[in-house]
Amino acid sequence: MTSSPLVPVFDGHNDVLLRLMRRNGGGAERAFLEGENVGHLDWPRMRAGGFAGGFFAIFVPSEDGGIGIDELMAKPQYDVPLPPLLTLTEGQQVTVHMASLLLRIERASKGQMKVCRTAAEIRRCIDTGVLAAVLHIEGAEAIDPEMRMLEVLYGAGLRSIGPVWSRSNIFGHGVPFRFPSSPDTGPGLTDHGRALIKACNELRIMIDLSHLNEKGFWDVHKLSDAPLVATHSNVHAISPHSRNLTDKQLAAIRESRGMVGLNFATSFLRADGRRDAHTTLEEMIRHLDHLIEHVGVDGVGLGSDFDGATIPAVIGDARGLPRLVDAMRQHGYDDETLRKVCWENWVSVLERTWGA
Numbered sequence: 001m002t003s004s005p006l007v008p009v010f011d012g013h014n015d016v017l018l019r020l021m022r023r024n025g026g027g028a029e030r031a032f033l034e035g036e037n038v039g040h041l042d043w044p045r046m047r048a049g050g051f052a053g054g055f056f057a058i059f060v061p062s063e064d065g066g067i068g069i070d071e072l073m074a075k076p077q078y079d080v081p082l083p084p085l086l087t088l089t090e091g092q093q094v095t096v097h098m099a100s101l102l103l104r105i106e107r108a109s110k111g112q113m114k115v116c117r118t119a120a121e122i123r124r125c126i127d128t129g130v131l132a133a134v135l136h137i138e139g140a141e142a143i144d145p146e147m148r149m150l151e152v153l154y155g156a157g158l159r160s161i162g163p164v165w166s167r168s169n170i171f172g173h174g175v176p177f178r179f180p181s182s183p184d185t186g187p188g189l190t191d192h193g194r195a196l197i198k199a200c201n202e203l204r205i206m207i208d209l210s211h212l213n214e215k216g217f218w219d220v221h222k223l224s225d226a227p228l229v230a231t232h233s234n235v236h237a238i239s240p241h242s243r244n245l246t247d248k249q250l251a252a253i254r255e256s257r258g259m260v261g262l263n264f265a266t267s268f269l270r271a272d273g274r275r276d277a278h279t280t281l282e283e284m285i286r287h288l289d290h291l292i293e294h295v296g297v298d299g300v301g302l303g304s305d306f307d308g309a310t311i312p313a314v315i316g317d318a319r320g321l322p323r324l325v326d327a328m329r330q331h332g333y334d335d336e337t338l339r340k341v342c343w344e345n346w347v348s349v350l351e352r353t354w355g356a
Helices: 016-021 028-034 043-049 088-108 119-128 148-156 191-203 214-223 247-255 281-295 318-331 335-354
Strands: 009-014 051-058 113-115 131-138 158-162 259-262 300-302
Touching: 009 131, 009 259, 009 300, 009 335, 016 028, 016 051, 016 088, 028 043, 028 088, 043 051, 043 318, 051 088, 051 119, 088 113, 088 131, 088 148, 119 131, 119 335, 131 148, 148 158, 148 191, 191 214, 214 247, 247 259, 247 281, 259 281, 259 335, 281 300, 281 318, 281 335, 300 335, 318 335
Parallel strands: 009 051, 051 131, 113 131, 131 158, 259 300
Antiparallel strands: none
C-alpha cells in the first residue's frame, strides 16, 4: 500500500445495500459500520482507502434461473438472457427495504455518515471526514406511472435514478450483457419513460444513463435539460461490450457538460469482454485516458460498481483505491487532475444538476 496521502474518492456507483439486504442474521448496520471483511465495502475499509462517499444504489434483483452468468461471461462471446418485467409490488417492497436500510445506517452512525441532498452537504462531508451517501435507484421498478412513489422517495433523499437496469420495465429498455455488441440493441424510452425524464428534470433528480441502450440514451439527450451522466460505464472503442459508450455518445456527454464514471467491472474494461479478476491497472487507465480525451478532464470520474461486479484483483476492495490513484499519478496525471477525477467532478456535475 502506498504511503502517499490519501486522495478522497467520491464514487459513482456501489451495490453495498443489496449485499447487506441479503446478509443472513440481521445486524446489517453494525456490520457495515464496524466492518466484517465481506464483499468490497464497509466503513473501516472505506476510511482505509480514502473512500469519502458516493452513490448508494438500490437495485431490485431477479432470480437468475440457474443461467450461470459467471460461466457465460467467461466465454469469448456471450449474450446473457435477461429476466422478465418485475411487478410494481416487488419493486416497491425491495426499494423501501433498501432505502430504510441506508437511513438506519445513517442514524446508527451517529454522525459518521450522512445521506446528502445537496452538493454543499457533500463538500462539507468530504472536508470533515463524514461519509457522504447519495440515494440512487438503479432501475425504476418501484415508480408508478403517476409518479407518486417518485415524490415519496425524493422526500426520503432520492437524488439520482437510472430509469432502467438492463432488464426492461415500463419506462424503457435496458442494454443487455452482450459481447461483442453495439449498445444499439432495441427500442428506447416508452411514453412512461419520457414522463419520468420530465419529472426528474422538474425535481432536479440526476438521470443515470449507464444501463440504457443507445436509443434510450438519445431519447434522454433529446428530452432532458440536465447534464448527461453515466455513473458507471466504459469505452466501447476499447471494450466492445453492449454496456459501454461509443465515441458519439461521449461527445454528447461532453457537449452537455456531463459525466462518465469509470466502471471497475472487468467485463467492461477488458478488450476480450471477459469477467476475469486478472485485469490490470493499465487497462483501467487506458479507459480513463480515452474518456478524458473525448469527454474532457472535467467530465470524468470513478464509478466502481463495488459489491456489484468482479473487479480487478489488484484493487480487491475499497482499501485498494490508493493503488489506482498511484497508478494514475505515475502515468502522469497531476494533482489537479487527480482531484477532479477522484471527487471534484462528481460534486461539480451535481451542482449543475441539483442547483445546490
